[in-house]
Amino acid sequence: MTTIRDIDLDLRALLRDPGEGGRRLAGTAERAFRDAEAYATYHRALYELHDRDEPETDCERRAIASPAYRCEERNISRVEVPVALPEAALIEAIDRQVLSGGRGQHPMIRHLFGGQMTVEEVRLFLRHQWFRTYRLYQDATDLAVNLAYDLEGAATMARYLYQEMGEDDPAGAHVALLANLLRELDVPCDPGARSTLLEEIVYLNNRRRSFRSPEIGWAFAIFYVTELVVSASHQHLYRVMRDVGVSEQGAEYYRVHIAMVPPRAKREWTFFWRFLQRREVQETFLTSLRHHLEVERRYFDAVWRVMQALPGRAAGRAR
Amino acid sequence: MTDRAGLAAVIHQALEPGAAAHQVATAAGVLRSLVERAHHGDAAAEAASQHALYELHSRSDPATAATRRWLAAWVYPVLDRYIPGSSLPATASAAELGAAADAMIAARSRVRHPMSIHLFSGAPSAAEISRFLEHHWLRSCRFYQLVVEFAQLRDDFADLAVLYDNLFEETGGGDPSKAHPPLLARLMRHLGLASSFTERAVMVEEQAYLNNRVRCARHEDPAWGYAVLYAIEAVTSSNHRNIYQMLRRAGVPEDACEFHRMHGMVDDGHAARMWTSIQRHAASAGFRATFLRSLEHHFRLTGPYFDALWHELRQVERTSPPSRPADPPRAG
Numbered sequence: 111m112t113t114i115r116d117i118d119l120d121l122r123a124l125l126r127d128p129g130e131g132g133r134r135l136a137g138t139a140e141r142a143f144r145d146a147e148a149y150a151t152y153h154r155a156l157y158e159l160h161d162r163d164e165p166e167t168d169c170e171r172r173a174i175a176s177p178a179y180r181c182e183e184r185n186i187s188r189v190e191v192p193v194a195l196p197e198a199a200l201i202e203a204i205d206r207q208v209l210s211g212g213r214g215q216h217p218m219i220r221h222l223f224g225g226q227m228t229v230e231e232v233r234l235f236l237r238h239q240w241f242r243t244y245r246l247y248q249d250a251t252d253l254a255v256n257l258a259y260d261l262e263g264a265a266t267m268a269r270y271l272y273q274e275m276g277e278d279d280p281a282g283a284h285v286a287l288l289a290n291l292l293r294e295l296d297v298p299c300d301p302g303a304r305s306t307l308l309e310e311i312v313y314l315n316n317r318r319r320s321f322r323s324p325e326i327g328w329a330f331a332i333f334y335v336t337e338l339v340v341s342a343s344h345q346h347l348y349r350v351m352r353d354v355g356v357s358e359q360g361a362e363y364y365r366v367h368i369a370m371v372p373p374r375a376k377r378e379w380t381f382f383w384r385f386l387q388r389r390e391v392q393e394t395f396l397t398s399l400r401h402h403l404e405v406e407r408r409y410f411d412a413v414w415r416v417m418q419a420l421p422g423r424a425a426g427r428a429r
Numbered sequence: 430m431t432d433r434a435g436l437a438a439v440i441h442q443a444l445e446p447g448a449a450a451h452q453v454a455t456a457a458g459v460l461r462s463l464v465e466r467a468h469h470g471d472a473a474a475e476a477a478s479q480h481a482l483y484e485l486h487s488r489s490d491p492a493t494a495a496t497r498r499w500l501a502a503w504v505y506p507v508l509d510r511y512i513p514g515s516s517l518p519a520t521a522s523a524a525e526l527g528a529a530a531d532a533m534i535a536a537r538s539r540v541r542h543p544m545s546i547h548l549f550s551g552a553p554s555a556a557e558i559s560r561f562l563e564h565h566w567l568r569s570c571r572f573y574q575l576v577v578e579f580a581q582l583r584d585d586f587a588d589l590a591v592l593y594d595n596l597f598e599e600t601g602g603g604d605p606s607k608a609h610p611p612l613l614a615r616l617m618r619h620l621g622l623a624s625s626f627t628e629r630a631v632m633v634e635e636q637a638y639l640n641n642r643v644r645c646a647r648h649e650d651p652a653w654g655y656a657v658l659y660a661i662e663a664v665t666s667s668n669h670r671n672i673y674q675m676l677r678r679a680g681v682p683e684d685a686c687e688f689h690r691m692h693g694m695v696d697d698g699h700a701a702r703m704w705t706s707i708q709r710h711a712a713s714a715g716f717r718a719t720f721l722r723s724l725e726h727h728f729r730l731t732g733p734y735f736d737a738l739w740h741e742l743r744q745v746e747r748t749s750p751p752s753r754p755a756d757p758p759r760a761g
Contacts, residue, residue: 128499129450165582165649169502176495247589251581254596258574259489259626261608265600268577271589272597280590301584324491377603 128173135159136177143185150308152178157311160318161245161304172322179319183328189396194389203396208335211403214343218414223346225353229295231417232354236297238413241305241314244285247274249321253329256322266381273370287363291351294360309405309412316405320398327394330382332402337375340367432463432477440481443500444493453496457503464504468511476633478504483636486643487571489626498647505644515721523711527704530659530724537728538664540671544739549671556745558679559620564738565672566617567630568639570610572661573599579646579654588651591706595699612688616676619685634737638730645723652716655707656723662700669693 135155141148156178159171195203213219221227222235250271257263276282292299305311320328348364358365385391436459442448443456460481467475482504485497517533520526539545547553548561573596580592601608610626617624630636642661645653670693676686683690710716 129454133450163584168582168649169499172495173499248584251577254577255581256491256494258577259491261600261610262605264573264577264596265603265605265608268573268593268596268600269603271580271593275586275590275593278590278594280586283586283590286586322495324494326491 128170131174132177135174136181139178139181140185153308153312153315156315157305160315163302175319179323182319183323183325186397186401189393189400191389191393191396194387194392197383197386200386200392204334204399207396207399207403208338211400211407212335212339213406213410214339216407216410216414218410218417219343222350225350227350227354228420229354230420230422232350233295233297234413234417234420236292236295238307238310240288240292240297240299241303241310243288244299244301244303245314246317247271247285249318250274250333252318253321253333256324256326256329262381262384266378269374270378273374284363284366287366291356291360291363294356295354307409307412307416309409313405313409316402320402325391325394326385327391328398330385330391331395331398334375334379334382335399335402337371337378341369341371341375344368432473433480436460436463436477436481440485440500444496446492448496453499457500460500461503461507464507468507475637479633479636479640482640483630486640487629501643502647505647508641508644509648512722512726515718515725517721517725519714520717520721523708523717526711526717526720527708529721530656531663533721533724533728534660534663537731538660539731539735540664540668542735542739544735544742545668545671547739547742548675553675553679554745555679557742558675559622560742560745561738562617562620563622563628564630564635566613566622566624567628567635569613570624570626570628573609575642575646575654575658578643579651579658582647582649583651587709588706591702594702598695598699609688609692612691616681616685616688619681632734632737632741634730634734638734641727641730645727650716650719651710652719653723655703655710656720657727659700659703659707660724660727662703666693666695666697666700 135152138148138152138155142152143149156175159175162171164171209215218235222231227235250267254264254267254271257267274284276284276286280286289299305314317332320332323329344364344367348361348368351361351364352358386395436456439452439456439459443453445452460478463474463478463481467478482501485501488497517529520529544561548557553561576592576596576599580589580596583589583592597603599609601611605611610624614624630639642657645657648654669689673686673689673693676689677683707720711720
């Protein structure tokens with residue numbers, strides 16, 4: 111496993127002097143925008159900082175990551191919004207981005223929704239669904255802490271977290287439902303799972319940075335687009351799972367989101383709009399959305415390549 | 430320059446946009462040395478460091494949140510180091526821990542404090558009730574923030590389900606207008622009292638009490654946070670029923686008393702649910718020892734805080750006639 115030592119940053123030493131550690135990591139983040147090797151090194155190190163399950167070093171790990179986050183935010187090319195858009199125009203701009211660059215257009219998703227996946231392909235897809243999903247509640251909790259100063263923000267995130275955690279039944283927590291599905295198809299679903307796929311690591315790092323950012327436009331974009339597509343997407347996935355023989359109970363994870371999310375997303379938008387009336391927040395939101403969709407496309411491309419190389423994959427299935 | 434002004438100046442620099450790492454380190458060092466001095470009996474250092482820590486905890490600006498949290502985290506280990514172990518004998522099981530905790534809460538909770546007896550069984554003036562509520566606002570308006578910060582470091586779904594359920598209810602069950610702070614604010618407005626999130630505690634005992642709650646909620650060891658959250662939830666229900674009766678006797682209309690009427694009903698449930706989580710952790714002897722240590726420290730700070738409040742209340746000029754004497758308060 112790649113560790114933070116790969117960029118010559120001894121984690122123990124960093125934790126003793128997080129100020130210096132933050133400076134060095136930010137230096138690598140800066141190079142990552144021009145140098146593919148630095149890019150890989152930076153993201154693997156950041157992933158290690160994000161996902162080490164050590165509450166006792168949580169604060170230090172955040173402090174080390176923070177200057178690198180700001181460096182990324184300076185380097186990601188901005189969408190320019192000269193004057194604040196009215197609500198309908200902003201929604202239109204968002205929909206345009208999602209329609210042209212969202213995952214719905216991706217060949218892997220079209221292949222999946224087209225009902226042509228083999229069980230092996232479904233298993234691979236679900237393995238990556240696990241990496242994307244099982245720590246999402248941690249990102250959402252970071253956002254909840256960021257928004258806690260705003261009561262409506264706290265209430266919005268509380269509703270989301272309460273529902274995702276199964277309301278009052280931890281056995282119904284959405285991560286637990288996903289684990290049931292994965293177990294039914296013999297897909298590993300360990301809570302300490304670490305990805306080794308660079309594009310996936312970048313996707314997860316970007317989500318975490320955005321959810322932690324003090325500029326809430328970064329988080330709102332990813333949160334909003336995830337909620338926006340989940341109902342339709344999970345409706346398809348529910349059917350795909352049933353088609354490959356998953357039981358009704360096993361497919362519960364996908365079924366549960368179909369009706370639950372749209373009314374919740376509507377309320378969330380009303381809350382976001384309060385902040386989004388400001389031009390700068392719109393700019394950050396649209397920048398984050400574009401960047402997230404690019405990172406997601408590269409991530410799905412990478413999984414798709416792995417899927418296409420699966421042994422015994424029927425020729426001609428790929429589109 | 431006084432300790433307080435010097436500390437405020439270095440913290441101000443550390444929180445400026447683009448502050449250098451060495452400026453943050455300097456502020457952390459100054460704060461930490463004042464906390465050390467406070468523990469060696471320096472009252473000015475105690476006042477300065479509690480005030481600074483309170484500001485770090487209470488400011489609402491997201492841009493400085495990470496640095497504020499980082500600075501505060503520098504002092505938590507020092508504060509931890511000076512907190513003595515529990516004076517109680519070690520408990521051997523979750524059931525013994527429960528009995529010890531409930532006995533401590535019954536013996537030391539504020540319900541028995543002379544101020545509570547005066548407010549709930551005596552004849553408090555309107556001015557005294559107002560002063561009491563101003564401090565109540567400072568304790569209550571950010572309670573939900575403790576819950577979300579405590580949840581941030583937990584990864585067990587059984588813990589999280591209980592905490593998010595609590596948070597969901599505190600924030601109005603999906604309707605922010607029914608969240609607990611606006612309900613309490615309704616009462617405050619009715620009485621002409623300030624109820625914004627920018628209200629600040631100035632009394633050092635109150636700052637120390639509130640700072641300790643935040644330190645415990647952010648602690649990597651869940652025993653610290655669970656002890657404080659449980660101590661609060663366990664007495665809230667009976668306490669808020671008493672406050673409700675006090676308000677009604679003082680002629681406050683039912684609608685303005687909604688916060689206390691409702692809270693008087695739900696928090697017993699919160700405490701019971703929280704105990705199911707605590708019970709799971711309490712299989713560990715280390716958890717049980719830290720839980721009691723935290724609980725005892727919480728009451729070590731609650732005592733002087735309520736003494737100081739009581740002192741302040743007795744200074745309040747009785748500007749309005751006393752309300753009708755009450756029936757004895759309910760046990761709780």
